[in-house]
Amino acid sequence: MGRSDGSLNIDTGAVSSRLLALADPSEKRILVVDDDDLELTLICDRLRAHEFQVSQAANGQEALEILERQWFPVVLTDWQMPVMDGLELTQRLRQKGVTDTFVIMLTVLNSSFDYERAYESGVDDYLSKRQPDVELYARIHAAFTTLNLRRELKAARAALAAAGLMP
Amino acid sequence: MSERDARDALQVQLSALSVQFLERTRGQVGQLELLVERIGRGEAAALLELRAISHKIHGSGAMFGFPDISDPAGEIERASDELLARDAKLEHPGGAGTEFLQCVTAAIGRLTREVETARNGKK
Numbered sequence: 001m002g003r004s005d006g007s008l009n010i011d012t013g014a015v016s017s018r019l020l021a022l023a024d025p026s027e028k029r030i031l032v033v034d035d036d037d038l039e040l041t042l043i044c045d046r047l048r049a050h051e052f053q054v055s056q057a058a059n060g061q062e063a064l065e066i067l068e069r070q071w072f073p074v075v076l077t078d079w080q081m082p083v084m085d086g087l088e089l090t091q092r093l094r095q096k097g098v099t100d101t102f103v104i105m106l107t108v109l110n111s112s113f114d115y116e117r118a119y120e121s122g123v124d125d126y127l128s129k130r131q132p133d134v135e136l137y138a139r140i141h142a143a144f145t146t147l148n149l150r151r152e153l154k155a156a157r158a159a160l161a162a163a164g165l166m167p
Numbered sequence: 168m169s170e171r172d173a174r175d176a177l178q179v180q181l182s183a184l185s186v187q188f189l190e191r192t193r194g195q196v197g198q199l200e201l202l203v204e205r206i207g208r209g210e211a212a213a214l215l216e217l218r219a220i221s222h223k224i225h226g227s228g229a230m231f232g233f234p235d236i237s238d239p240a241g242e243i244e245r246a247s248d249e250l251l252a253r254d255a256k257l258e259h260p261g262g263a264g265t266e267f268l269q270c271v272t273a274a275i276g277r278l279t280r281e282v283e284t285a286r287n288g289k290k
Binding site: 036038039041042043045046049078080107108128129130 | 173174177180181184187188191222223225226227229230231234237241
């Protein structure tokens with residue numbers, strides 16, 4: 001599935017949106033995943049007010065389906081949800097080899113054991129629901145910065161490899 | 168729309184969401200009271216419901232900036248988790264036990280007061 005103008009002849013929506021985002025690194029898209037309607041609206045309203053492009057999903061399964069069609073640089077997910085929780089969502093994403101999506105776990109669970117489980121599952125950052133807005137925005141901006149650095153590193157490695165300078 | 172207008176519009180939206188949250192939580196506190204009665208009668212399914220609702224209030228309270236609502240809900244959630252780990256089917260004599268019921272009832276009392284205080288503050 002490519003763009004309707006045929007300018008990209010690639011297979012999936014997720015790949016297509018990755019390439020488009022590479023062309024426009026300023027694109028600030030976030031997928032927010034939460035089973036609580038009010039919390040979902042609250043987070044999405046706040047992020048939209050800060051000019052992020054926000055999509056939403058009610059659980060991990062719904063998020064995975066969206067991520068099959070479209071790539072998101074950042075996923076902000078709750079942990080405990082029916083159908084599929086945030087931990088399983090992250091594990092499934094990583095199993096599919098998706099490493100260029102930055103996953104932030106936003107939850108009220110806050111023991112060191114919970115942190116460890118989340119990081120082991122492939123979560124990139126972990127944020128308590130008690131943190132003030134400013135902390136949330138700071139973490140999200142840090143996520144986009146990290147992703148851009150990862151991309152640049154990958155491109156630099158590819159350039160070195162092409163020049164025969166990588167072992 | 169100017170930046171200030173946009174900020175004001177967001178404040179109005181967030182304030183309306185907070186009111187909805189408090190109304191919803193008020194209803195949920197009523198549910199928690201009924202669930203405690205059922206747990207006292209040895210209904211194990213009610214314990215799972217109690218845990219689920221208290222978890223929701225715990226998280227949403229934190230998100231909406233009501234730590235005094237989130238905290239007692241967190242206490243109920245933790246007490247439920249401990250009991251679930253120990254005796255999920257409430258098979259031991261005495262079921263949930265007096266200590267659990269007293270702890271949860273006290274937390275629900277605090278939750279009720281905090282929700283009312285917050286609702287009055289919003290009016």
